Amino acid sequence: MTARFAVGATLSRSDIPVLCADLAQLLCGRPATVVVCDVGVARADVVTVEAIARLRLTARRHGSRLVVAGAGPDLLSLLDLLGLGADPGP
Template sequence: MSFRDAGGPIHMAASATSFALGATVTRSDIPVLCAELAELVRGRAGGVVICDVADVAHPDVVTVEALARLRLTARRHGWSLAVIGAGPHLLELVRLLGLTDALLQAGRQSEQREEAGGVEEVVDGRDSPH
């Protein structure tokens, strides 16, 4: 089974379950959403949680935070999280925050990513070490 999202096709594992965000997500909703997701996947063999965000009316940084926390919750229970239904505003916000690979690239494990080559930290001699 596969789904299509802005990032391309999402190939589904044998075990998949659905989870959806409502029209609005507040910071106080995040712990509740994470608890609901944990209850949904707890005790089940790992697979993919399909997180549908199509109903999110006005995505903001809190929406992105919710997705990041949901991804962590899924991973703690041996599941991965695939986001579908992301509109252009959410896609742009995730891109601006530099989280596209972490939140919107389905089926990609962080352990499989390679570190960027040739990146060095630049230290300004005027910076205080403290």
């Protein structure tokens, strides 16, 4: 089963716990093997990378794998640089 989750265009560090709680709620009682995280409008910055890393951890805690979708080349490069380019799975 696949779940979809979107990240907004502008993020602050204070948004990250809320995003993680929203994802946990989405996955609670409704297990998904893959969470497709749409970051198409997100900026390529450190806060977005931190959000993706923490969302990936949240997904793993619920037995799911987080896959980033819609990322631009700058964000993909930044994720690769920091070792977050591909999620090998739970």
